[in-house]
Every structure is written in structure tokens, then in C-alpha cells.
Amino acid sequence: MNTLDWLAALAAIDTTSRNANLGLIETVRDALKRQGLNARLTHNAEGTKANLFCTLPARDGGTQGGIALSGHTDTVPVDGQDWTSDPFKLTERDGRLYARGSCDMKGFIACAVALVPEFLATPRARPLHLAFSYDEEIACIGAPVMLADLQARGVRVDGCIVGEPTSMKPVVAHKGLNAWRCRVHGKAAHSSLTPQGCNAVEHAARLICAIRDVAEAWRAEGPFDDCYDVPYSTITTNMVSGGIAMNTIAQLCEFTYEFRNLPVVPPAEVQARIEAYVQGELLPRMRREHAEARVEFENLAAAPGLDASEQAAVTQLVRALTQDASVRKVAYGTEAGLFQRAGIPTVVCGPGSIEQAHKVDEFVEPDQLARCERFLRRVAESL
Numbered sequence: 475m476n477t478l479d480w481l482a483a484l485a486a487i488d489t490t491s492r493n494a495n496l497g498l499i500e501t502v503r504d505a506l507k508r509q510g511l512n513a514r515l516t517h518n519a520e521g522t523k524a525n526l527f528c529t530l531p532a533r534d535g536g537t538q539g540g541i542a543l544s545g546h547t548d549t550v551p552v553d554g555q556d557w558t559s560d561p562f563k564l565t566e567r568d569g570r571l572y573a574r575g576s577c578d579m580k581g582f583i584a585c586a587v588a589l590v591p592e593f594l595a596t597p598r599a600r601p602l603h604l605a606f607s608y609d610e611e612i613a614c615i616g617a618p619v620m621l622a623d624l625q626a627r628g629v630r631v632d633g634c635i636v637g638e639p640t641s642m643k644p645v646v647a648h649k650g651l652n653a654w655r656c657r658v659h660g661k662a663a664h665s666s667l668t669p670q671g672c673n674a675v676e677h678a679a680r681l682i683c684a685i686r687d688v689a690e691a692w693r694a695e696g697p698f699d700d701c702y703d704v705p706y707s708t709i710t711t712n713m714v715s716g717g718i719a720m721n722t723i724a725q726l727c728e729f730t731y732e733f734r735n736l737p738v739v740p741p742a743e744v745q746a747r748i749e750a751y752v753q754g755e756l757l758p759r760m761r762r763e764h765a766e767a768r769v770e771f772e773n774l775a776a777a778p779g780l781d782a783s784e785q786a787a788v789t790q791l792v793r794a795l796t797q798d799a800s801v802r803k804v805a806y807g808t809e810a811g812l813f814q815r816a817g818i819p820t821v822v823c824g825p826g827s828i829e830q831a832h833k834v835d836e837f838v839e840p841d842q843l844a845r846c847e848r849f850l851r852r853v854a855e856s857l
Contacts, residue, residue: 475505477843478571480584482564485573491548491612494522498547502526502587502606509590513604516623518616523608525620529629530593530602532857540601540857541788542634542818543850544809545583546610546617549575555834570837577826581838582637585825585846589854598857603631610809613653613775617809621816633788635853636810637824639831639838640802642845644792645822647803649707649734650779650811652741655772656681658716661764662725671723672764675716677756678727681769682711684751685731688744699736701803708805709733709744730774734805737779745771778811786819795852796823804828823849 475483489495503513506528513528529537552561552574559565561574573580586604593602608616624631638645658678663671689709698705709731716727735741752769760767782789793799806828813820825842 475588477584477588477847478564480588481571481573481576481581481843484580484584485564485575486562488562489548489575490551491609492551495547495608496522496524499524499526499606499608502583505587506590506604509594511590514623516619518608518619523616525608525616526604526606527620527624528604530590530604532599532601533597537601538630539632540603541853542603542605542631542813543586543853544605544607544634544636544813545579545586545824546607546809547580547583548609548611549578549580550611550832552834558835561836570839571843572835572837574836576838577639577836578828578831579638579824579826581639581826581843582824582846585843585850586637589847589850592851593854596854598854600632600857602854602857605634607809613651614777614807614809614812617812621812625816631818633786633791634810634813634818634820635788635792636808636813636820636822637846638808638822639824639826639828640822641827642796642823642825642842642849643798643800643802644789644796645802645804646780646782646784646789647701647737648780648807648810648822649702649736649805650741651732651734651775651777651807652744652773653730653732653775654745655728655730655774657770657772658727659768659770660725660727660760661723661767663723665721665723668723672760672767673723674727675724677760677767678714678716678729680759681752681756682714682729682731684756685709685711685748688747697736697738699738699803701801702736702805704805707733707735707739707744734807735779737781741776777807777809778815780808780810780814780820780822782810782814782821783819788819789821791853791856792821792823795849795856
């Protein structure tokens with residue numbers, strides 16, 4: 475099967491994050507097995523999803539070192555999107571290939587899997603690895619499971635290329651992603667007896683405004699990095715719910731907030747700043763009204779930022795193969811920071827434009843796939 479055949483096959487499997495991805499993973503595993511390769515699967519706790527890691531050994535049979543080609547298998551939903559064609563059927567139209575995941579990021583996976591026969595025929599001194607994960611779109615849940623397994627088995631990888639859509643241009647840094655849920659607990663009362671209650675909605679509003687103050691301070695004072703399209707860290711509150719009736723003092727208010735930090739901004743310090751406000755200002759106010767008032771935090775997602783070393787061999791390789799020396803940093807997150815945190819130097823470079831990701835009528839251009847194929851061939855040759 476060539477790249478287009480593989481992309482059609484992968485797109486036909488609905489791997490929206492709420493679904494299992496085993497159909498896709500097992501299809502790839504079986505194809506690799508027919509070529510004499512043994513892929514290792516690591517599953518989630520429920521056994522409904524799996525990562526795939528497969529080593530294409532060096533010519534002497536060596537399996538340590540080399541480069542990993544990394545991609546996530548899950549996609550975002552198509553709910554509420556008015557697609558022109560079936561999102562789960564690869565459709566060529568106006569010189570573009572339309573399907574959910576065609577850009578983000580089954581196009582890269584299709585290129586990598588389609589080229590396996592060529593990789594195996596390339597006499598390499600070092601191995602090449604395939605690393606395909608689950609649930610990247612919902613907080614990068616799968617990749618840490620795979621990386622922990624590699625560490626436990628003593629598998630060493632010298633470098634990683636994450637094939638997120640970058641128009642085949644190297645990306646050397648991205649922001650971290652951290653998402654939190656906050657629950658503010660007050661005391662219910664009839665609205666005519668306001669002094670007998672502790673209004674969780676109103677106190678949550680104070681906290682939300684304090685979080686907004688953090689965002690405004692970053693915007694005004696930095697730190698800044700002008701290589702990013704948004705050159706400072708950001709934090710936003712995007713979902714709020716609370717109260718049960720118009721005439722009842724709200725006992726509970728729940729909201730979620732998300733911050734995307736520059737790699738130089740430690741996420742633990744950001745959360746500590748928010749919790750310090752709660753302990754120092756918000757809770758004393760609340761407990762003057764209700765002694766048992768409390769505020770709870772739950773971490774929903776934490777994916778580290780990426781800040782690739784220009785001295786790393788994989789960075790220099792990707793720059794040489796793309797002939798691109800530009801310092802390119804992006805606001806969106808990937809699994810690259812997880813690989814870097816595991817001690818694996820990592821760069822992001824893949825086919826398609828991030829501007830098409832997650833949108834109605836998502837597409838990738840055939841030329842981007844062809845460029846990716848040429849790039850991956852040269853990666854294999856470099857080994």
C-alpha cells in the first residue's frame with residue numbers, strides 16, 4: 475500500500491478520542507508483522523486503547539539508539555461541523571485530500587507506515603522506530619504510558635521527530651499546556667436570607683478575576699519571546715457552572731481554566747500563585763460567612779512545553795534535510811515536550827498546516843505528503 479492507500483485506510487477508522495483506537499493500531503501492527511516486525515502495544519487501564527512502538531533494527535540487528543517517528547492516532551470530533559463530504563472517507567477535491575485526521579495527523583502516520591518496506595531495504599547503521607500514541611487530543615494521556623514502558627525496558631532512543639502539521643518546516647519550541655478544574659463550595663440559603671449563605675458563584679467570580687489579573691500581568695510584563703505568534707504566556711477561564719435556582723444562594727460553583735506557558739515559566743509556580751490567592755484572600759472572606767467553605771483544585775491536563783536544543787543531533791538533522799534555519803516556535807502543544815522530558819531530543823516537523831487542524835473539511839495537500847515522504851527517506855538514509 476502506498477501513502478494514499480494508507481491514509482484512506484486510517485481515515486476510515488473513526489478514532490475520535492472518545493472512541494477506541496484499537497482498530498487502527500491493530501491494522502498497523504498486523505501490517506508490520508507481515509514484514510517481519512514485532513510491534514509492542516501498551517494499553518490504557520481499560521484495555522480499549524493502545525500505543526504502538528516498533529523498532530526497525532539496524533543492519534547488524536541493533537535496536538538501541540536511532541530516531542523515532544512519532545504521531546498520535548486520535549482525532550477531534552466532527553460533531554456540529556457541516557462537512558462537504560464524508561469526514562471518514564478520504565476524498566480528493568480541488569487538489570486537496572479531505573478527511574478528519576488527514577492533516578492532524580494521520581497523513582504523517584500514513585507516510586511512515588507506507589515507507590516501512592523502503593526503510594527495511596535501507597542499510598542503516600542505527601535503528602528507526604515508529605511511536606504511535608492514543609489520546610493526544612485529550613491531554614496527551616497515551617504517550618507517557620509508552621515512554622514509561624520504554625524506560626522500564628531500557629530502550630534508548632537518540633532523537634525523535636513528531637510529525638504534527640508544520641508544513642514540513644521545523645518547529646523547535648512550543649508552549650506547555652495545563653488545565654485545571656476548580657470547585658468553590660459555599661453554603662446554600664434562600665436568596666431573601668442572604669446573610670445566612672455563602673455565595674459560591676460570587677466568590678468564584680473573584681477567583682476568576684484574579685486569574686484574569688495573572689493573564690493581564692503576563693501580557694503587560696512578560697516574560698516575552700517574540701519568536702512565538704503570541705509572545706507571552708496566557709491563561710483563560712472558559713467554562714463556568716453554578717447555582718440551582720434564581721432565588722437560591724449558590725452552594726457550589728465549578729469552573730475550568732487553562733494556561734499555556736512559555737517553557738521558561740514553570741507551571742507549578744503559576745498554580746501556586748493562584749492557590750496562594752485562595753489561601754491568603756479568598757478563603758478568609760468566605761469563612762467569615764461560612765466556617766466550612768472550601769476551594770478544591772483538580773488537575774485535568776499537564777503537557778510540558780518544548781524547547782529543543784540547536785546543538786542536538788536531531789535538530790541539526792531536521793534543519794539540514796529541510797534546509798530551514800528559521801527559529802520557529804508555536805503556541806499549540808504536542809507530545810514533543812514529553813519526549814524531551816524523557817531525555818529524548820525532539821523536533822516537530824510534519825505535513826499539512828495547523829490552520830486546517832480540527833476544522834470542518836480538514837485537508838492535506840498531496841504535495842505535502844510527497845515532501846514528507848522525501849524527508850523520511852532521507853532521515854532513514856542518514857542513519
